[in-house]
Amino acid sequence: MYERGIVMGVGSSHGNGLFFRTLTEKQAEEIHLASCQILEDTGMVIHHEEAVELLRKAGAHVENGNRVYFPSFLVKQALQSAPSRVTLYNRNGDAALHLEGSNVYFGTGSDTLNYLDPFTLERRSWRQEDVAKAIRICDKLPNIDFVMSMGLLSDVNPLMINREQYAIMVQNTEKPQVVIAEDGDTLKDIIEMASSVRGGNDRLRQKPLFMIYTEPTSPLQHPKESIEKLLIAAEYGVPSNFACGGVAGASVPTTVAGALVQANAEALSGLVIHQLKAPGAPFVYGYGNSPLDMRTMQAVYGTPEAVLFQGGAVDLAHYYQLPSWGYAGCSNSKVCDEQAIMESTMFTLMGALQGCNIMHDVFYMEFGITGSLELLVISNEVIGRTRRLLKGIDTDKESLGVESIMRVGPGGNFLGDDHTAKHFRQNWMPDLSDFNNYENWTENGSKTMVERARDRIKLILETHQPKPVSEEVKAQINEVLRKAKEKLGGS
Amino acid sequence: MSSLNDLAELVISGNYNGAKELTQRLIDNGTEPLEIINQGLMAGMNVVGVRFKAGDMFVPEVMMSAKAMSTGIELVKPLIADRDMPSAGTVLIGTVKGDLHDIGKKLVVMMMESAGFKVIDLGVDISPEAFVEAVKEHKPQAIGMSALLTTTMLSMRDTIEALEEEGLRDSVKIVIGGAPISQSFAEEIGADGYAPDAAAATDLCKKLIA
Ligand code: B12
Numbered sequence: 226m227y228e229r230g231i232v233m234g235v236g237s238s239h240g241n242g243l244f245f246r247t248l249t250e251k252q253a254e255e256i257h258l259a260s261c262q263i264l265e266d267t268g269m270v271i272h273h274e275e276a277v278e279l280l281r282k283a284g285a286h287v288e289n290g291n292r293v294y295f296p297s298f299l300v301k302q303a304l305q306s307a308p309s310r311v312t313l314y315n316r317n318g319d320a321a322l323h324l325e326g327s328n329v330y331f332g333t334g335s336d337t338l339n340y341l342d343p344f345t346l347e348r349r350s351w352r353q354e355d356v357a358k359a360i361r362i363c364d365k366l367p368n369i370d371f372v373m374s375m376g377l378l379s380d381v382n383p384l385m386i387n388r389e390q391y392a393i394m395v396q397n398t399e400k401p402q403v404v405i406a407e408d409g410d411t412l413k414d415i416i417e418m419a420s421s422v423r424g425g426n427d428r429l430r431q432k433p434l435f436m437i438y439t440e441p442t443s444p445l446q447h448p449k450e451s452i453e454k455l456l457i458a459a460e461y462g463v464p465s466n467f468a469c470g471g472v473a474g475a476s477v478p479t480t481v482a483g484a485l486v487q488a489n490a491e492a493l494s495g496l497v498i499h500q501l502k503a504p505g506a507p508f509v510y511g512y513g514n515s516p517l518d519m520r521t522m523q524a525v526y527g528t529p530e531a532v533l534f535q536g537g538a539v540d541l542a543h544y545y546q547l548p549s550w551g552y553a554g555c556s557n558s559k560v561c562d563e564q565a566i567m568e569s570t571m572f573t574l575m576g577a578l579q580g581c582n583i584m585h586d587v588f589y590m591e592f593g594i595t596g597s598l599e600l601l602v603i604s605n606e607v608i609g610r611t612r613r614l615l616k617g618i619d620t621d622k623e624s625l626g627v628e629s630i631m632r633v634g635p636g637g638n639f640l641g642d643d644h645t646a647k648h649f650r651q652n653w654m655p656d657l658s659d660f661n662n663y664e665n666w667t668e669n670g671s672k673t674m675v676e677r678a679r680d681r682i683k684l685i686l687e688t689h690q691p692k693p694v695s696e697e698v699k700a701q702i703n704e705v706l707r708k709a710k711e712k713l714g715g716s
Numbered sequence: 717m718s719s720l721n722d723l724a725e726l727v728i729s730g731n732y733n734g735a736k737e738l739t740q741r742l743i744d745n746g747t748e749p750l751e752i753i754n755q756g757l758m759a760g761m762n763v764v765g766v767r768f769k770a771g772d773m774f775v776p777e778v779m780m781s782a783k784a785m786s787t788g789i790e791l792v793k794p795l796i797a798d799r800d801m802p803s804a805g806t807v808l809i810g811t812v813k814g815d816l817h818d819i820g821k822k823l824v825v826m827m828m829e830s831a832g833f834k835v836i837d838l839g840v841d842i843s844p845e846a847f848v849e850a851v852k853e854h855k856p857q858a859i860g861m862s863a864l865l866t867t868t869m870l871s872m873r874d875t876i877e878a879l880e881e882e883g884l885r886d887s888v889k890i891v892i893g894g895a896p897i898s899q900s901f902a903e904e905i906g907a908d909g910y911a912p913d914a915a916a917a918t919d920l921c922k923k924l925i926a
Contacts, residue, residue, distance in 0.1 A: 338866065338896055383867045407867070442816050474776065475819040519774035522823055522913055594895060 237327035237543065237580025241617035245578040246543075247536030253544040256482065256537070260490040261297045268294035269445045269494050273452035279501045293494075300493050303500040309546040311464045311507040313371065313401040314432040316422055316694070321401050322370055324464075324509060324548035327580030329615070331553055331573070331608050332371035333363060334586035335390075335405045335438070337596035340376055341560070343679050348559075348595060351376030357393050359598060362682060364398035364691040366601070368608035371401045373438075373585055375596055384713045385706070391415045392702050395422055395434075397691050402435040403585060409453035412437060414705050416461055421701035422694060430462035436509065436583075437465045441491045443476035447498075455495060459503035466550045467495025468511030472524045473534075475517045481530050485537045488512040496547075509583065511550030512538040515592065526555045526592050527572040535572075539579040551576055554587030554604040561599040561675050565590060569600060570607045577611045599678040606657045613653035624648075657681060720747070720756040723788070727760025728767075730780025732787045739788040749795040753802060757788045761830060769915065775823070782830030803834055805925040808850050808888075809860035810838035812871040817864035820894060820914070824860060827914040828921060844871065844878035851884050857925045858889040860917065861907075866896050873905040889924040893917055 238244045248256070268286075271277050271293050281287045283302075286294040310325035322330045340351045340359075356376045363369045374390035381389045387406050394402050395418060406412040415437075420429040439454040441447050451467075458465035469488040471477035477484040492510055499508050514534040515524035525531075535551045542549035553576040558565035569587070576584045586593070587608075588601035618624075629644035639645045657677050659666055666672075672680070694702070719742060726735040735757070742752050764781040767773040773781075793801065807828055811821050818840045825835050836854050838846065847859065859879075863869040872892055879885040890907045902910035908924055911917035 377866050379866075383870065386867065448816055472819050475822070479776075517775075517819070519776055520771060522775060522820070524819070 237539065237578070239327050239578075239580065239615040239617060241619055243578070243615055243617040245536075245580070246540055247533060247579065248540040250544070252537075253540050256485050256489060256541060257544065259486040260493060261300055263445075263486060263490040264295035264300065264494060265297060266294070267445065268292055269441070269447060269491070271447045271452065271498075272449045273447065273456075275456065276447070276452045276498045279498060283497075283501050295494060295497060299497050299501075303493070303497040304545055304547075306500045306504040307496060307508050307547060308505060309548070311436075311509055311548045312433070313436060313464065314434060315401055316395070316399040316434065316692075318423070318432055320432075322583065324582040328582055329577045329580065329612075330370040330583050331587050331604075332369060332400075332403060332583070332585050333359075333373045333375050333601065334555065334589045334593060334596070335373035335375065335403075336377045337375065337589065337593060338377055339591075339595040341590065341595055341597045341599070343598050343682050350379035352380045353378055353389065353393060356390065357397050358686055359596070359601075360394055360397035361689060361691055362598060362601065362685050364400060365685045365689040366605040368605045368612065369400070369587065369601070371403055371583070371585075372398055373403045374405060375588065382710065382713070385710060387411045388414050388418075388706060388709055391418055391435075392706060395419065395702070396694055396699070399692055401433075403583070404435050404437050406437060406439075406454055408450045409457050410709075412454050412457050412463075414709050416457075416463060417705050418702050421698050421705075426461065433462065433464050433507065435463065437463055438468065438511075438585075439465060439495075440468050440470055440511075441495065443469050443471050443491060444487060445491065447494070452498065455499055456502050459499045459506040462503075462506055464507040464509055465499065466509040466511030467492055467499065468513050468550055471512070471514040473514055473516035473530065474519065475524075477514065479516070481534050481537065484514050484534055485512075485541070488514065488534075488538065489541055508547065509550045510538075510542040510545060510547035513552060523557070523592055525557050526552065526586070526589065527557070527568045532572055532575045535576060535581060536579045539581045542582075543580070548582045549580075551579075551581035551584050552586045553577070553581075553584035554600070554607070555589035555593070556600065557590075557592050559591050559595070561590070561597045561603070561678075565597070565600055566603060566674075569604055573604060573607050574611050574614075577608075577615055598682050599675050602678040602681050603657065603674060606655070609656065610653055719745075720751065720759070723752070723756030724760035724763065727757055727781050727784045727788070728763050730777055730784055732780065732784040735784035736787045736791065739791045743791060743795065749792045750800065750802070752792050753789060753796075757785045757792075758802070758832065761785045761832075765831065778830060779826055782826060785830065802832065804828075804832040804922060805857040806834045806836065806854060807858045807860055807921055808836045808838065808847070808854055808856040809862070810842035810847065810850075811840040811862045811864075812868050812875065813841055813843045814871065815863050815865050815868035816840045817862070817894070820864070821860075821862035823914040824862070824893065824917045827918045828860075831918045831922070833918075833921065844875040847875045848878050848882050848884065851879065851888060852882075856888060858891060858921050860921075861890070861892045863892070863894040863897060869894070869896055869901065872897075872907065876906055889921070891917065891920055891924065 313322040315321040359375045363372045419434045423429040439451045469491040477487045539549045553573040554569045556565040556568040587604045891909045909920045911920045
């Protein structure tokens with residue numbers, strides 16, 4: 226990005242030179258300029274008075290009270306004040322997710338309607354105990370870096386769903402969270418719960434435990450609640466995205482480039498509002514695109530175009546030097562079958578190569594309607610393989626192994642050589658993948674990958690207990706819930 | 717006669733400029749207006765419906781065909797007395813209170829329009845009171861409610877109750893849809909029907925209103 230210093234020569238560059246990008250620098254610039262044109266000439270409808278006022282004072286043109294046209298200098302200004310790196314900390318206060326450069330992190334999605342029960346194989350509504358179990362499994366899986374709420378709770382007061390989800394998440398894993406909130410009041414209650422864990426709002430600001438996911442309603446509209454959350458996040462220093470949930474062919478253009486132009490315009494408009502409210506507040510550049518399948522009319526995940534879109538959006542984030550938000554590990558399949566693994570794995574690998582900093586929706590099935598813990602556990606393994614790939618090839622003297630090759634010589638065997646013993650553990654090793662011969666595989670019960678994943682789920686639930694929060698924190702969380710229930714009424 | 721077939725073909729291929737021109741020519745030639753609609757424009761659209769169901773045509777193509785049909789109808793309409801105008805009925809539709817998802821609802825609107833319904837789209841975030849007001853104003857045969865959120869789907873029940881209180885419930889058929897909605901939910905809240913997608917929604921309304 227122009228004035229911001231270094232011009233990025235690469236899209237993403239991992240480890241020893243594993244390198245990938247989707248857009249050329251010139252294409253990124255073309256998209257940037259097209260988005261600025263949309264912002265300036267078409268503008269956005271913003272259903273939030275304070276935001277409109279902030280924009281008007283800063284020099285935006287406003288018509289009919291809420292139609293705001295963004296001059297390009299506002300975009301430039303926001304890009305200058307927004308930080309290039311955002312860090313999320315775990316419950317212990319350790320830095321856990323460094324959202325910067327080409328670092329990649331993976332987590333689940335939020336609010337699926339149905340739980341594919343791995344024990345009864347039923348597709349049914351989520352209950353609190355299911356979400357608690359699912360989060361416990363995430364706590365254990367080494368390659369799941371953060372959590373989202375996973376399931377919509379069917380057994381709580383509907384007005385309390387997001388608050389109850391947060392209480393379950395924060396008590397069942399030490400990992401950071403990405404949060405959905407119905408409205409500003411919900412977000413404030415979640416901030417209160419997080420700050421009781423952290424020991425105060427100031428500490429929470431210094432070491433964010435969660436990020437809020439808020440979004441425009443494409444095309445080109447900002448609902449009141451979305452902006453409310455964005456402004457609260459800016460004020461409290463809670464990292465936020467403003468991720469268009471585009472449906473190509475319906476709410477954004479059907480071409481990948483067109484979807485990028487509009488999504489980028491929407492994300493940038495959010496960034497402008499956010500930075501006007503609190504310059505320097507942590508913002509994660511986000512976007513999403515689930516193209517409309519023109520036969521079934523479903524908003525589908527992880528199609529080749531959706532993956533390309535993400536590559537383009539990540540390159541834009543790199544171009545702007547902003548951390549990036551995206552998707553991985555999700556599927557349109559109804560059960561955890563070959564299609565589920567194909568779609569989710571392709572997205573995970575591509576997202577990692579793209580260098581998307583924080584990817585969510587790992588475990589999503591049926592375009593986000595259903596969630597599968599089997600897919601979660603299998604994705605954990607896929608991410609493990611992927612992380613190894615990202616490290617690339619070391620070519621230092623020891624890795625080149627010339628001495629070892631000389632030692633072993635023609636017709637020898639490396640199995641008995643020191644070099645092998647010393648280095649083989651650096652290679653990726655399977656956990657769930659089966660590398661047995663046929664006889665041993667049958668002896669172990671002839672289990673498919675999905676069956677092995679189910680065994681793993683059982684094992685984790687039997688053996689793993691997350692570190693609990695203190696009794697004091699627990700009481701504070703319950704108090705926030707109690708007050709909210711009192712205020713909201715209902716059952 | 718063959719030009720009525722040509723008109724149908726133009727509708728099928730989604731050529732709305734062509735359909736407009738030919739409709740005008742047919743009018744100028746003195747072709748019976750209702751014939752233009754039934755044997756030209758609607759005939760074409762019926763083929764589109766069949767092809768769409770068979771998977772030979774896709775939604776954006778159906779939209780183009782619908783556009784071709786309606787540009788033609790716009791020209792013919794002034795020549796026909798209102799009561800003779802063929803219409804499958806009037807449907808009032810909206811996304812319920814608290815919910816902003818409208819992509820699916822818009823699709824339902826477009827599909828219904830292309831099937832000959834007059835559709836009044838109230839938009840998003842529509843409260844039970846607003847539905848009641850709109851029913852009083854437009855006197856539709858059916859109401860469609862859309863909800864994509866588990867929290868907002870409850871507003872469907874409130875709307876049905878509000879219509880009952882105003883004594884309007886029996887004047888309309890109520891159909892509902894959206895990702896979290898099911899047939900059993902429709903029965904539970906006393907709606908007349910549920911449809912999982914836009915094509916099924918159109919068929920359902922046809923069946924209920926007929
Ligand atoms: C696109 C989308 C959005 C867009 C909406 C843009 C827009 N202009 O509509 C944006 C990003 C704004 C959005 C916002 C939110 N969303 Co949303 N969204 C989706 C997504 C990905 C696709 C929906 C869609 O358009 N599908 C394509 C259309 C064509 O299908 P459809 O809507 O189902 O409609 C078809 C049928 O249902 C039926 N139908 C629809 N209406 C009607 C009406 C009648 C009468 C009939 C008969 C039939 C019928 O016919 C349609 C055509 O075939 C879904 C996930 C999913 N796969 O469903 C989540 C999803 C619906 N969203 C969800 C959530 C949680 C939210 C937010 C709360 C998130 C947040 N961060 O705050 C907000 C809520 C905003 C609000 N107050 O409404 C959840 C809902 C969970 C629940 N049931 O409660 C879902 C399921 C995703 C998830 N698992 O988290 N979302």
